Amino acid sequence: MFDLATIEKFEHIATPFYYYDMELLGRTVDTIARLSERYGVSVHYAVKANVERRILETINIRGIGADCVSGNEVLRALECGFPAERTVFAGVGKSDREIYDAMSAGIEAFNCESLHEIYVIDAMARSYGMRARVAVRINPNIDAHTHKYVTTGLFENKFGIARHEFNALVELLGRCTNIDFTGLHFHIGSQITEVSDVYALEARRAAEIVSWFEGRGLVVANVDFGGGLGVDYGNPDGNDVAPFEDWLRTLTSNFPRREGQQLHIEPGRSVVAQCGSLISRVLFVKSGETKNFLILDAGMNDLIRPALYGAYHRIENLSSRFRKGFSEMQAYDVVGPVCESSDVWGQGRILPMSVRGDLMAIRSAGAYGQVMASRYNLRDFAPAVFSDDLDSAPRYVDYFNPGR
Ligand SMILES: Cc1ncc(COP(=O)(O)O)c(C=O)c1O
Structure with a gap:
């Protein structure tokens, strides 16, 4: 991902920053758009993963829709050019204001997660003289075999409507006068790597549930399998584009779609994930009692996944590529500057001998990175820097060598 010319440009940019490889993003989105057409499955990008304007615009121009989980995400998607009729709104707790704004904008559908929510949307639509399109998220009780914090499709999770409410749901939909039922929605978790097993199970379970509802007179015109496809955090260059084709083949071959039914993924x-890296500098090297520490200028406030989920991100020393000859390798605990013991990028990472000022890349940081950043410790937000616009990035100021 990083050629020497790019790394040389990084030398002049203030760290930490999020670097986005726009060529890789374009190639990824082109792959999805092509497969979407080939398999006849429509795609909505889950905006929660990254809301940078340039990223949203790049995705939107390929005809992909937006899947939002808050009112502000809906507004952001619309602002960045996604048409309302390609924008859906999910989430277990939509406020009245969020519902009102999205309904007024005429979004494609609300993905509703409880009977109570359907009731409220119908009542609000009636009192404002509007209509709302509603898909219903079902909890299919499927184990996605992923981290428990990103598992969403089990009965113990707060998401979706459970089987014991199916009869009540049919009855409620029959009574609602201001909503149009558009279909069923599923999303069982994130970072799913057992693609063929887990998604085959999801598609077959969805087929059973769809036919149960159709047997009771509801027309399930749309079936949304959610998102969740995993990426290779261990080998981001070897697998820079995720296995979208395996995913779509698995879903479509395990779901007997009937005439006129539209399938969706999110x-x-x-x-x-793979187009983004968090770029940082080594501030200090410290020899501890039992280990060596590399202290970076990027911390858990910039990218919380390691501290929150114990997530693995590959770490690379970019500056070492300029060093001639043999570079001695060494084990480091790579840490951030935030005053928390959980602010650790990786323990016992084997890296080329590193020195103060070295540029480091924390890879696969494009998803659930910048969007989850905080100003904890009152640190600044790391800005976004795009590969095709490196010259407008904030400049690095060398306070240590003011004359340079
Ligand atoms: C409803 C919904 N759809 C899609 C996604 C996207 O998931 P992922 O980023 O794993 O593809 C999420 C994220 O958890 C979600 O909550």
């Missing part, structure tokens, strides 16, 4: 992570 990938987030797999669209944007």
Whole structure:
């Protein structure tokens, strides 16, 4: 991902920053758009993974829709050019204001997660003299075999409507006068790597549930399998584009789609994770009692996944590529500057001998990175820098060598 000319440009940019490889993003989105057409499955990008304007615009121009989980995400998607009729709104807790704004904008559908929510949307639509399109998220009780914090399709999770409410749901939909039922929605988790097993199970379970509802007179015109496709955090260059084709083949071959039924997916992570890296500098090298520490200027406030989920991100020393000859390797605990013991990028990472000022890349940081950043410790936000616009990035100021 990083050629020497790019790394040389990084030398002049203030760290930490998020670097986005726009060529890779374009190639990823082109792949999805082509497969979407070939398999007849429509795609909505899960905006929660990354909301940078340039990223949203790049995705939108390929005809992909937006899948949002808050009112502000809906507004952001619309602002960045996604048409309302390609924008859906999911989430277990939509506020009245969020519902009102999205309904007024005429979004494609609300993905509703409880009977109570359907009731409220119908009542609000009636009192404002509007109509709302509603898809219903079902909890299919499927184990996605992923981290428990990103598992969403089990009965113990707060998402979707459970089987014991199916009869009540049919009855409620029959009574609602201001909503149009558009279909069923599923999303069982994130960073799913057992693609053929887990998604085959999801598609077969969805087929059973769809036929149960159609047997009771509901027309399930749309079936949305959610997102969740995993990426290779261990080998981002070897697998820079996620296995979208395996995913689509598995879903479509395990779901007997009937005439006129539209299938959907909502990938987030797999669209944007690999095009992003968090670029940082080594501030200090410290020899501890039992280990060596590399202290970076990027911390858990910039990218919280390692501290939050114990997530693995590959770490590379970019500056070492300029060093001639043999570079001695060494084990480091790579850490950030935030005053928390969980602010650790990786323990015992074997890296080329590193020195103060070296540029480091924390890879696969494009999804659930910048969007989850905070100003904890009152640190600044790391800005976004795009590969095709490196010259407008904030300049590095060398306070240590003011004359340079
Ligand atoms: C409803 C919904 N759809 C899609 C996604 C996207 O998931 P991922 O980024 O794993 O593809 C999420 C994220 O958890 C979600 O909550």
